[in-house]
Amino acid sequence: MADPLSAQQYKDSLVVSFSDTLKTKKLDEVVIIANPSSNYLRENKALGSLDSYLESSSSINMIRRGAYAWEPMLNGMATERSVVTIDGMRIFQACTDKMDPVTSYVENTNLSRAKINDGQSGTEFGGTIAGSIDLMRRKSGFNSGRKSGGSAFVGFESNNKQQIYGSTLNYSDKRFFTDIDFTHREADNYRAGFRKGQSSEVNFSQFTKNNLSAITGFKINENQELQGSLIYDKATDVGYPGLPMDASLAKATIASLEYRYRIPSKYEGLLWETKIYFNTITHVMDDSHRPSVPMHMDMPGWSKTKGFYTKLKGNYKNQTFSTTLSGYKNNSLAEMTMYPENPREPEMFMLTWPDVNTMYSGLNVADNISFSSSLGLLVQGGLGMHQNKIASESGLNSLQLFYPKLKSAKTRMLRSLYSEISYQHKKFLYQFGIGYGDRAPSVSEGYGFYLLNVNDNYDYVGNPDLKNEETINFNAAATFETAKVSVKGKVTCFYITDYIIPKKNERISPMSMGANGVKIYEQLNHASILNAGMNLDYKMFTNWIFSANASYRYGEGTGNTILPLMQPFVYKMNLRFARKSYFAEASVEGSSKNRNSIEFGETQKPGYFIANAALSKNFVLGNQKLILKLGVENLFDRYYSTFDDWSGIPRMGRNIYSNLIFKF
Amino acid sequence: MKHSVLSMMLLAASLFTLMSCNKTDYISPDKENEVENLKLIKTFSDNGFKVELFKSSGQLVVGYNKIFLRLTDKSGNYISNASVNWLPMMTMNMNGMIKSHSCPFSGITKTANKQTLFEGYIVFVMASNEPGDSWNLKINFTAGGQTIDINDKVNVVSTISQFQKLYTSVTGNDGMTYMLAFVEPANPRVGINDFVAGLFYKGENGDFPIAGNYKIKVDSRMPGMGNHSAMGNEDMIQGSDGLYHGKVGFSMTGSWVINMILQNSSGEVVKGESITETNPESSLNFKLEF
The missing domain is CATH 2.60.40 (Immunoglobulin-like)
Structure with missing residues (x-):
């Protein structure tokens, strides 16, 4: 596994010694996100999407509805069951069809890494079942001397003629820093692998994305800092071959202001951090380019969130503690207007998310105790209040069709408790975690109104009467590490009660033309999900590293319900060679066939096997550096589709890419 | 059990007349305006008496029509107590053959919490089609011991279309x-x-x-x-x-x-x-x- 510190350019200016005091290792995982500004450019395809970086974690697999905006599944669970944040900020997608997971509104250049917490260790900013993914912003941080620099980059990918342009600029000194970056991506339809006599072009898979971000910090005095961050992301003309509609616009503005104060105290590194944030997302679905739709429709959605957190952390003797109070208010609204072919016939209008306000506030405390250099204990607990309120009277009336006694507001209590123990014995590290917690249903699960799922071709209707979904989860990991070899095995199990899942309701007629019927969110008595992952890094010879990783997931619920979207056995092996300014890599990846859920419209996909290769070279030009990366993915142009390709769309065929990065 | 609207209406009207025959209240028009959310359909007048017909849309249509009536006496005051009856009749000219028929309608009662309004409904079964087919509405009321008969044409339109049929x-x-x-x-x-x-x-x-x-x-x-x-x-x-x-x-x-x-x-x-x-x-x- 990658060492997170190698990419962490930014060291905390207020609490230099903070991370050093952590003698024992926690179970969370950090995925390094390479970007042109970081020193960590070992990763090939530095200009690849964030999605491909997240996928490198054995806890994550991505649901693909096209070439863009993949949905991260954490521990075999979709985004309703996880908490995805950007530097602790809650953001919620605006598309009822999941075209725009939170991760689609950021770029690699905005980020330095992603912190992944499994299960109940990820409850700092809200209730979760699967865990959390916190995307951490890239920032230069304060510097004792004056430092400025930046980069300019271009990339091209042959398969979908994707063009990537961008630039980063950094400035830092003792009292001030600022990082600005811009990325533009533009791609045509991609091509699937070779099939005799068949066109390989995957229609409606194009996209265009522009992303601009700025983060700046100001030191008020030795103990106090102020930081402001802004991300503006706008994607247009995004095709979703896995869905019956595309998106003409997906736009996000994500802003925050953070105040950090090192409290002078006998406790080492006592830090008080407070952030207020605001984000607004507009998403517009569009089917006007689709040739054969029964009826054209507009489906815009809006999600606005404002929130805060305030966190106190510090060290006391052998303990590291942190207390976080956080809160947010989200408004989710989505509507649908349908235009009949007969212009005399009136337009049809409905609210698909009935203007739902979600308010949350919660307290989370964690204490990490090092009993010795080899034995550590983490105890974490949280309590939160969660309220949904339907703000639109018309939306409330709509849902009363199904639930005549429905009241506009519903309040719940969310709880979580987690404990983790780690024990180092010689070259072995053993970690074991156990947690209990619950979550509230998502807006779609609670209040969605005839949301078509094309995988099983059912209209999904929310259920506001759902109880909290509860989980008990176990994490266990064992790591063996020497200078030459590192092997890690990890198992994460979830026993979930009142598991929220859509179930067929024969009494209700579908709304969408041609849909098979209606499914209403119900609760299974219980469901179990197992995740197993393995990583191996082996420094075979000087300059040569062999790595392998594999993962597998299994999910089943009451009444032999096979849970959908469960990843079969997936493996990846690569051999890397690095010498001086050269870097080369060859890899193979593949999977076994999946255990499909017929109930959710899944078909069994055969296993696949593909090969990739890459080469890069760094040129040093005085103080400047030029990095050239060339690579090929799916070298043999294999045609394949996997369990997580929505509606069975094929994966990309052979793709030759080049990245050119100029650093100054 | 099937009731006759007419017989019910007559019974109610006679009871109403008995109860209220000696008591008639008059309300000056400048004191009350209870038709703010209603639109005038037509004013019937006879011998100084007036009957105004109101409806939310101001238009009589084929189908159900809830109609409000306001009565004015000779001195221009609204009548708040009266016994009112009505009878809609369609006269059809079918190639020279004159036929007539009525339609379903209710009795007329005093509108609750209103000083000057009476109400009832008429279900017109067809549209007026002048000059051949016309709807005639007879209104008869007794107030202050005096009985007034007013009779005039009303226009009934059809709202039936490909997307509307009520x-x-x-x-x-x-x-x-x-x-x-x-x-x-x-x-x-x-x-x-x-x-x-x-x-x-x-x-x-x-x-x-x-x-x-x-x-x-x-x-x-x-x-x-x-x-x-x-x-x-x-x-x-x-x-x-x-x-x-x-x-x-x-x-x-x-x-x-x-x-x-x-x-x-x-x-x-x-x-x-x-x-x-x-x-x-x-x-x-x-x-x-x-």
Whole structure:
């Protein structure tokens, strides 16, 4: 596994010694996100999407509805069951069809890494079942001397003629820093692998994305800092071959202001951090380019969130503690207007998310105790209040069709408790975690109104009467590490009660033309999900590293319900060679066939096997550096589709890419 | 049990007359304006007396019309106590043959919590088509011991279109002619709506009594959406006002067909069919768009 510190350019200016005091290792995982500004450019395809970086974690697999905006599944669970944040900020997608997971509104250049917490260790900013993914912003941080620099980059990918342009600029000194970056991506339809006599072009898979971000910090005095961050992301003309509609616009503005104060105290590194944030997302679905739709429709959605957190952390003797109070208010609204072919016939209008306000506030405390250099204990607990309120009277009336006694507001209590123990014995590290917690249903699960799922071709209707979904989860990991070899095995199990899942309701007629019927969110008595992952890094010879990783997931619920979207056995092996300014890599990846859920419209996909290769070279030009990366993915142009390709769309065929990065 | 509107009306009118014959209140017009949300349909006048007809839309249509009446005496004051009757009559000129008939209508009662208004409904079964076919409304009222008869034409328009049908007349399997008139929701909305309709039949004496003790099954559908049906429908049964009350659900705005099945008191189907793949519409239906 990658060492997170190698990419962490930014060291905390207020609490230099903070991370050093952590003698024992926690179970969370950090995925390094390479970007042109970081020193960590070992990763090939530095200009690849964030999605491909997240996928490198054995806890994550991505649901693909096209070439863009993949949905991260954490521990075999979709985004309703996880908490995805950007530097602790809650953001919620605006598309009822999941075209725009939170991760689609950021770029690699905005980020330095992603912190992944499994299960109940990820409850700092809200209730979760699967865990959390916190995307951490890239920032230069304060510097004792004056430092400025930046980069300019271009990339091209042959398969979908994707063009990537961008630039980063950094400035830092003792009292001030600022990082600005811009990325533009533009791609045509991609091509699937070779099939005799068949066109390989995957229609409606194009996209265009522009992303601009700025983060700046100001030191008020030795103990106090102020930081402001802004991300503006706008994607247009995004095709979703896995869905019956595309998106003409997906736009996000994500802003925050953070105040950090090192409290002078006998406790080492006592830090008080407070952030207020605001984000607004507009998403517009569009089917006007689709040739054969029964009826054209507009489906815009809006999600606005404002929130805060305030966190106190510090060290006391052998303990590291942190207390976080956080809160947010989200408004989710989505509507649908349908235009009949007969212009005399009136337009049809409905609210698909009935203007739902979600308010949350919660307290989370964690204490990490090092009993010795080899034995550590983490105890974490949280309590939160969660309220949904339907703000639109018309939306409330709509849902009363199904639930005549429905009241506009519903309040719940969310709880979580987690404990983790780690024990180092010689070259072995053993970690074991156990947690209990619950979550509230998502807006779609609670209040969605005839949301078509094309995988099983059912209209999904929310259920506001759902109880909290509860989980008990176990994490266990064992790591063996020497200078030459590192092997890690990890198992994460979830026993979930009142598991929220859509179930067929024969009494209700579908709304969408041609849909098979209606499914209403119900609760299974219980469901179990197992995740197993393995990583191996082996420094075979000087300059040569062999790595392998594999993962597998299994999910089943009451009444032999096979849970959908469960990843079969997936493996990846690569051999890397690095010498001086050269870097080369060859890899193979593949999977076994999946255990499909017929109930959710899944078909069994055969296993696949593909090969990739890459080469890069760094040129040093005085103080400047030029990095050239060339690579090929799916070298043999294999045609394949996997369990997580929505509606069975094929994966990309052979793709030759080049990245050119100029650093100054 | 089937009631005759006319007989009920006469009974009520006579009771009302007995109770109120010696007491007539007059209200000066500058003191009261109770027709703010109503539109004038027509003013009838005779011998210094005036009858103003009001309706929310200001227009009489084929189907159910809730009508408010305001009476003015010779000195220009509103009459707050009176016994009022009416009789709508259609005169048709069918190639020189003159025929006339009435339609279903209610008695007239004082509007609750209003000083100057009286109310009742008329279900017009066809539109005026001047000069041949015209609706005539006779109004008769007794106030302060004086009886006034006023008689004039009213214009009735049809609102039936491809997407709107709020009145239907059908012949049942029992050979009777039924008239079904949509009353509520006057302002349909997405969600569950109170559904009210009037069911009448053609009596033997040219009268149109309320048909009692039937049941009307409701199935709202959207033909433009693959005949999608909404939740929230409830069968209509007769209420104390003689009209039929149930619920109708609409899951979105647009063009809807409310399919109905009329059952008699023994549960036999009198008119209408269930909706199936092959039968997208019942022969007993309303259509509306919003």
